Amino acid sequence: KNEVEQSPQNLTAQEGEFITINCSYSVGISALHWLQQHPGGGIVSLFMLSSGKKKHGRLIATINIQEKHSSLHITASHPRDSAVYICAVFNNNDMRFGAGTRLTVKP
Amino acid sequence: EPEVTQTPSHQVTQMGQEVILRCVPISNHLYFYWYRQILGQKVEFLVSFYNNEISEKSEIFDDQFSVERPDGSNFTLKIRSTKLEDSAMYFCASSEYINQPQHFGDGTRLSIL
Numbered sequence: 563k564n565e566v567e568q569s570p571q572n573l574t575a576q577e578g579e580f581i582t583i584n585c586s587y588s589v590g591i592s593a594l595h596w597l598q599q600h601p602g603g604g605i606v607s608l609f610m611l612s613s614g615k616k617k618h619g620r621l622i623a624t625i626n627i628q629e630k631h632s633s634l635h636i637t638a639s640h641p642r643d644s645a646v647y648i649c650a651v652f653n654n655n656d657m658r659f660g661a662g663t664r665l666t667v668k669p
Numbered sequence: 670e671p672e673v674t675q676t677p678s679h680q681v682t683q684m685g686q687e688v689i690l691r692c693v694p695i696s697n698h699l700y701f702y703w704y705r706q707i708l709g710q711k712v713e714f715l716v717s718f719y720n721n722e723i724s725e726k727s728e729i730f731d732d733q734f735s736v737e738r739p740d741g742s743n744f745t746l747k748i749r750s751t752k753l754e755d756s757a758m759y760f761c762a763s764s765e766y767i768n769q770p771q772h773f774g775d776g777t778r779l780s781i782l
Contacts (some may be wrong), residue, residue: 593768603758605712605773612768619746648712656725657702659712 565589568649568660575667581628581636589629595621596599597632597648599662606649630648639667670680675761675774681781682751690746690777692761701744702762702771703736705729718744719767741761748779756781 566587575581585594596608597614609616609623611632620639625632636643639642644667682688695703703715716726718736719736735747740782745762748755758778 595771598772602775603706603778604775605760605762606768607772610770626777636706650712654725654767655770656717656727657704657714659714661711 564661565658566649566651566660568647568662568663571661572593572664573666575639576669577640577669579666579667581639581643581649581665583634583649583665585634585652585660586630587632587649587651587658589651589653589658591651591653592654593652594625594632595648595650595652595657596632597650598646599646601645608647610652626651639665641667641669643667670771671757673761673763673774674771675759675777677776677777678777679780681780681782683772684753687747687749687752688779690748690759690779691763692744692763692774693742693748694761694763695765695772696742698763698765700724700764700769700771701736701738703746704760705757705763706760706776707754707757710775714757715746715759716755751779751781753781755779 593612611629617641620637646662648662703716706712716730758776760776761774764771
């Protein structure tokens with residue numbers, strides 16, 4: 563069983579739709595990252611959170627430590643949001659990654 | 670905004686050769702990381718480095734691999750006696766402190782022939 567599970571694996575949405583990507587993990591963590599990987603391969607850190615909720619522009623990330631679950635939401639999605647979104651959990655100096663969710667937003 | 674830079678962007682090497690992948694972390698960052706992503710697979714943690722020594726390494730990071738901070742700015746990953754299965758994208762990242770957001774470089778695509 564993977565330590566970090568993401569769902570869905572693939573997601574196609576129409577521009578303007580509200581997007582939710584889920585992440586569940588089975589290990590103890592000190593923090594959770596949401597990362598965005600562009601088609602060219604580059605990785606950008608979107609959020610790092612250890613409790614509660616964070617918001618940045620149209621992106622919202624939540625985490626429930628008791629349930630070992632996090633969600634990434636995108637409001638008013640746009641084609642430029644198309645990317646792979648990766649959940650990664652951090653414990654001490656070790657980071658474990660989910661397989662990613664490939665999001666395609668169509669105009 | 671300060672960036673993590675990696676060189677080269679693409680490295681092609683014959684099997685059995687040694688490669689050195691280079692990274693310049695953000696200057697005030699203290700924690701450094703190497704990750705790899707085999708094509709079509711998820712990102713995998715290789716090693717973390719703090720205070721001039723390895724603080725954590727994965728089972729992937731065996732004797733074939735080594736890391737070094739040869740001067741105040743560079744952070745290198747050396748792969749000895751490369752194998753076909755070492756072909757991957759290698760990402761360097763740095764963070765100011767532990768449990769702080771990590772900043773990633775654009776990666777080095779390593780192709781072993």
